[in-house]
Amino acid sequence: MEKLTVVKIGGKVINEEAALDAFLKKFALIKGKKILIHGGGNIASDWQRKMGVEPKMIQGRRITDKDTIEVVTMIYAGLNKKIVAKLQGLDNQAIGLSGADLNVIKSHKRMNLVIDYGYVGDIEGVNAGVINALMNLEATPVVCALTHDNSGQLLNTNADTIASAVATGMSESYDVDLVYCFEQPGVLSDFENKIVIPVIVKKDYDGLKNSGTISDGMIPKIDNAFAAIDAGVGQVKICHFDAIDTVHAAEYSGTVICQK
Amino acid sequence: MEKLTVVKIGGKVINEEAALDAFLKKFALIKGKKILIHGGGNIASDWQRKMGVEPKMIQGRRITDKDTIEVVTMIYAGLNKKIVAKLQGLDNQAIGLSGADLNVIKSHKRMNLVIDYGYVGDIEGVNAGVINALMNLEATPVVCALTHDNSGQLLNTNADTIASAVATGMSESYDVDLVYCFEQPGVLSDFENKIVIPVIVKKDYDGLKNSGTISDGMIPKIDNAFAAIDAGVGQVKICHFDAIDTVHAAEYSGTVICQK
Numbered sequence: 001m002e003k004l005t006v007v008k009i010g011g012k013v014i015n016e017e018a019a020l021d022a023f024l025k026k027f028a029l030i031k032g033k034k035i036l037i038h039g040g041g042n043i044a045s046d047w048q049r050k051m052g053v054e055p056k057m058i059q060g061r062r063i064t065d066k067d068t069i070e071v072v073t074m075i076y077a078g079l080n081k082k083i084v085a086k087l088q089g090l091d092n093q094a095i096g097l098s099g100a101d102l103n104v105i106k107s108h109k110r111m112n113l114v115i116d117y118g119y120v121g122d123i124e125g126v127n128a129g130v131i132n133a134l135m136n137l138e139a140t141p142v143v144c145a146l147t148h149d150n151s152g153q154l155l156n157t158n159a160d161t162i163a164s165a166v167a168t169g170m171s172e173s174y175d176v177d178l179v180y181c182f183e184q185p186g187v188l189s190d191f192e193n194k195i196v197i198p199v200i201v202k203k204d205y206d207g208l209k210n211s212g213t214i215s216d217g218m219i220p221k222i223d224n225a226f227a228a229i230d231a232g233v234g235q236v237k238i239c240h241f242d243a244i245d246t247v248h249a250a251e252y253s254g255t256v257i258c259q260k
Numbered sequence: 261m262e263k264l265t266v267v268k269i270g271g272k273v274i275n276e277e278a279a280l281d282a283f284l285k286k287f288a289l290i291k292g293k294k295i296l297i298h299g300g301g302n303i304a305s306d307w308q309r310k311m312g313v314e315p316k317m318i319q320g321r322r323i324t325d326k327d328t329i330e331v332v333t334m335i336y337a338g339l340n341k342k343i344v345a346k347l348q349g350l351d352n353q354a355i356g357l358s359g360a361d362l363n364v365i366k367s368h369k370r371m372n373l374v375i376d377y378g379y380v381g382d383i384e385g386v387n388a389g390v391i392n393a394l395m396n397l398e399a400t401p402v403v404c405a406l407t408h409d410n411s412g413q414l415l416n417t418n419a420d421t422i423a424s425a426v427a428t429g430m431s432e433s434y435d436v437d438l439v440y441c442f443e444q445p446g447v448l449s450d451f452e453n454k455i456v457i458p459v460i461v462k463k464d465y466d467g468l469k470n471s472g473t474i475s476d477g478m479i480p481k482i483d484n485a486f487a488a489i490d491a492g493v494g495q496v497k498i499c500h501f502d503a504i505d506t507v508h509a510a511e512y513s514g515t516v517i518c519q520k
Contacts, residue, residue: 047311047334050310050311050312051307051310051311052310070338073338073341073342074307074334074335074337074338075334075338077334077337077338077340077341077356078330078333078334078335078337078338080337081333081337081358081360081361081406081414082333082414084358084360084361085358085360085408085412085413085414086412088360088363088408088410088412089408089409089410089411089412089413090412093362093363094360094361094362095357095361095362096337096356096358096360096361097355098341098344098345098356100341100344100345100348100354100356101341101344101354101355101356102353102354102355102397102399103348103353130397133397137362137390137393139362146341148345148348148349149349150348150349151349152345152346152348152349152350153345153349154341154342154345
């Protein structure tokens with residue numbers, strides 16, 4: 001099957017334009033078909049405050065109320081167009097998408113009887129045929145963390161989950177490598193000394209969680225990774241965004257997550 | 261040739277969500293292939309001030325400096341995604357585009373030795389083949405007033421001019437109707453009594469300008485209209501956005517601009 005690289009970026013690489021430019025230069029050189037998924041970094045909260053909308057949290061979770069979704073929409077969509085223009089400048093034909101564009105991601109507003117998260121999307125599925133049609137126009141889809149409820153409302157949607165869903169949706173037609181880029185060199189067994197766990201297989205994952213080696217924010221990321229693998233994605237890589245040029249090379253030094 | 265309706269909206273219909281919703285409901289019912297082009301209304305200036313960026317003007321022309329293009333990008337792109345989601349909710353498959361997406365509009369930064377307009381785009385051409393490929397996915401392109409310089413920079417670009425350029429670019433393959441929607445019922449001969457000029461042909465245009473019947477802001481709009489007609493667009497209609505459901509009907513009561 002043809003290779004497809006699905007890359008998710010977020011955090012610092014989004015917050016700092018020089019870091020984003022350096023990342024995109026390397027991303028543009030990845031050969032073959034590829035898809036880029038991006039979050040909004042901390043820009044969302046920063047701009048929200050500038051616009052006089054104080055970010056709302058309940059039990060540590062962001063609540064996306066009416067004002068927040070307006071601001072988040074502008075920030076994610078604006079960033080999306082900036083990335084597309086930058087990729088065009090790097091000779092990569094690109095097209096920016098939210099889940100609403102061509103209905104590429106089907107989702108609904110999260111229903112939760114305990115906490116009302118507001119305008120937050122849970123993904124139902126990905127329209128692989130349409131994404132494929134766009135890639136056949138020689139374009140790299142650039143997907144932001146917005147989906148829609150098919151009734152006219154945009155929804156704030158976790159970018160890690162979008163990446164997992166897109167990789168899964170495309171795995172019927174492609175040999176998909178899903179790459180999560182972030183600020184660390186990989187999943188760490190020793191945070192102080194930045195010691196990377198080179199490979200995590202399914203049977204060892206529970207043990208790593210129980211021992212506390214893998215904790216906090218890494219758990220949902222690795223859960224997303226295994227969800228993708230269970231659904232047909234070949235392997236998932238978790239690495240520093242500076243290492244995006246090594247994901248298909250022998251010198252890759254991040255974490256590889258695979259079935260066995 | 262197959263019919264294609266290219267509609268441009270701006271001003272009040274953008275500023276007020278209820279007006280936008282009412283417009284989109286009618287737009288969604290237009291049969292056949294169609295393209296929607298939108299400006300940013302007054303939202304851009306309003307948000308700019310909220311974000312602490314005072315709009316800059318020189319000789320009555322807006323200057324798009326570095327801070328302004330950042331804000332304008334967020335506002336236009338965010339509005340673009342909102343319109344796409346609303347159209348999906350109205351059973352219209354839609355895709356949001358800036359000129360950078362799939363390089364659909366080729367442009368460059370305006371060069372002016374007297375006034376530096378900043379990050380403002382002048383259009384070189386439209387990639388009709390790509391727009392056609394998207395329409396063949398049964399999608400209505402929704403184009404915002406952003407283009408790019410092909411070197412990574414987004415550019416603020418007049419939406420009337422984009423509409424004229426897109427209509428022109430598509431006129432080789434389609435029988436194009438270009439429709440400019442705004443707050444008035446058409447081009448007026450009597451502003452007080454809202455008397456519409458039903459038809460303006462080329463040979464009469466200079467006379468209408470010289471007599472002062474057509475003046476100010478209408479002149480660049482009608483210039484754009486005749487530029488499109490000279491380049492192959494069948495006819496241009498100028499009407500109230502509430503009248504969008506009559507553009508192909510006998511009861512159309514706006515202005516028609518045509519060669520003769």
